[in-house]
Amino acid sequence: MLSDTERDELEEALKHYPDKRAGTIDALLLLQRRRGWISDDSLVDIAQFLDMTCEDVDSVATFYNLVFRRPVGRHVLFMCDSISCWIMGCERVRERLHDHYGVDVGQTTSDGRLTMLPIACLGHCERAPAIMIDGDVYGNVTPDKVEEIVEKYR
Ligand code: FES
Structure with a gap:
């Protein structure tokens, strides 16, 4: 109610x-x-x-993929896996997130901090690969940079 x-x-x-x-x-x-x-x-x-x-x-x-029909973590990271981001190395970013935080696409970290979800083109192809966390979009993301970015979201 x-x-x-x-x-x-x-x-x-x-x-x-x-x-x-x-x-x-x-x-x-x-x-x-x-x-x-x-x-x-x-x-x-x-x-x-x-x-x-x-x-x-x-x-x-x-x-509408910004509506969550399942529980999510405190922060939600959308990983663009469309063509430009794929060509520019989104897989390496995803692998780094998996190695560092133990989370893969569709999963939430065991401490409930971060959920990683797939998304089609974020509209930032010129800055691929791109991710979005809690509505903030980041471009030109590298494996090293993604850790720095995620650390802002505790
Ligand atoms: S393909 Fe990733 S932002 Fe467009």
């Missing part, structure tokens, strides 16, 4: 939409910021708030 604060925040965030269902992604991201991820219970809460079916909300949630 939505808390009063969550309900107020959702009302405020969606008030400019003529039909609040148009704000489904906003609603998902807002509740995710509060709860860490979108559980089935959260999905039901949003569906009730938006007068939508759970299936319709879930189809938006699963289509």
Whole structure:
């Protein structure tokens, strides 16, 4: 069930939409910021708030890869694996993350600090390979540089 604060925040965030269902992604991201991820219970809460079916909300949630339908770590690192990043060595960056933090794509570190997920092109191909952590995009990432970057996210 939505808390009063969550309900107020959702009302405020969606008030400019003529039909609040148009704000489904906003609603998902807002509740995710509060709860860490979108559980089935959260999905039901949003569906009730938006007068939508759970299936319709879930189809938006699963289509949009910044919505997490499983628990994630305190920080989420998206690893671009599209063509430019692949050519420019994203695999070496991924290997360094695996060696140093014991995490691979689709996994979370044992201390819950970092989840690594794949993503298609981040739109920074001219600075490939690129990664994104908690919404911050980094380009020209090397194996050495990626450790330095990740250390900023405790
Ligand atoms: S291919 Fe990686 S940012 Fe475009």
